[in-house]
Amino acid sequence: MILNYTRHNLFWLLDRIKGNTIKKLLNEITFCIENPNSIKAKQVKDAHLKRLIAHSVKTTPYYKPFGDATDISDFPVIRKTTIQDNFKAFQSKKFKDKTNFKVSTSGSTGVPFFLFQNKNKRHRNHADAIYFYNQSDFKIGNKLYELEVWRNHNKKDALKSWLQNIVQFDVSRLTEDRIKTFLELLKLDKQSKKTLLGFASAYEMIAQYLEKNNLVLKDLGLTSAIANSEYLNSYTKTTLGKHLNTTVLSRYSSEEIGIIAQQTIDSPNCFVINEASYHIELLQLDNDLPAERGDFGRIIVTDLFNYAMPIIRYDTGDIAKLGEHKNGIKVFTQIEGRKMDxxxxxxxxxxxxxxxxxxxxxxxxxxxxxxxxxxxxxxxxxxxxxxxxxxxxxxxxxxxxxxxxxxxxxxxxxxxxxxxxxxxxxxxxxxxxxxxx
Incomplete structure (x- = not known):
């Protein structure tokens, strides 16, 4: 479709005018994830980690006592409550008076939570998203259906939605009539390539409806359906994929951090870890020692790019098993729900x-x-x-x-x-x- 092609080219033209900010980050992310064992990739990731640590101990009260640390393991494992209880101490003095962005979670685990991100971190998240969209057979400019709870605080205006080719479909009360409305939208949409991004629980309800009514929709042009925010069970993955004739993928991410790992078209059953933007550790369930290969371990994340509020060794509250994909790419072979649940x-x-x-x-x-x-x-x-x-x-x-x-x-x-x-x-x-x- 010519309009989608124009949208795609316009996005990258605007980025080029701004100095290829997103393009440069995307190229680095692509190289580091897909060539994890190359000397260059290791040097790039090691440099990012060292810069983050140096910045953290110099500019944040919380990390100042760790100025003599020689390894990431010298830092404590932190949780949401650690940040909440020491919020100002996590803020970098260097970025306090700069333009930062507030990001927050909904408190689905019972702990509402927010922090600040600097401008470059936002750019990095944007580039991460583009990379994983590319790996899901979605290109900028194509139609994207976002199935979420849309309210005034997060909803795009009509012009921005049209320019970005996004349909924001509200799933706060996903009745059978709402599901019918959604499926009609897909069927009436004549664009040849479109992708879904939405809550796994919404996908499950749609899958149940399709199965109950024995509906198989083969000509929708769906390149993939990405599930986020929640655990995607095998029933939903298989059933929705079969009835909508597409590949259903799961994304492991959080509002306060970004995309940590995602299933891709090339790795539909394992989560490719975003080692380009995060330092990931898997620690034992009852202590802070590394988990054995093949055992469940706690997912510990160091965000390499949030300089406004550095986050080092953050316990996400989830657990996983570690594995390896082709070319030595690290993956989570399995991710379980929140440790507290x-x-x-x-x-x-x-x-x-x-x-x-x-x-x-x-x-x-x-x-x-x-x-x-x-x-x-x-x-x-x-x-x-x-x-x-x-x-x-x-x-x-x-x-x-x-x-x-x-x-x-x-x-x-x-x-x-x-x-x-x-x-x-x-x-x-x-x-x-x-x-x-």
């Missing part, structure tokens, strides 16, 4: 949230929503929002859950009319209200 069987053994998701696949045609909550050491609540009036498989579901969580598990099934989304529009499938000592 990991669940345990009746004997206190940690369980993968994936185990929970598999219990409900066979009942998706009967369910609008579900939620699994660990309330105590052996007590679990299951909330079900039904498609119809009855659920004749209570005994089967309870027995299936007990087979993994323990025969002495106490399981309550609770029927509800709605499982509301969080303020962000995200929906938590697995919740742990029990604190394991």
């Amino acid at each position: 990991l669940i345990y069987d009746s004997k206190g053994n940690m369980m993968s949230s994936f185990v929970v998701y598999t219990k409900f696949y066979k009942y998706y045609h009967l369910l609008k929503q579900y939620q699994f909550i660990q309330q105590g050491e052996k007590t679990y609540d299951i909330k079900l929002n039904l498609q119809g009036d009855t659920f004749p498989f209570e005994d089967d579901l309870i027995a299936d859950i007990k087979s993994d969580f323990g025969e002495d598990a106490v399981i309550h099934i609770i029927y509800v009319d709605e499982i509301p989304a969080l303020a962000s529009g995200k929906r938590r499938k697995v919740i742990n209200n029990y604190k394991k000592s």
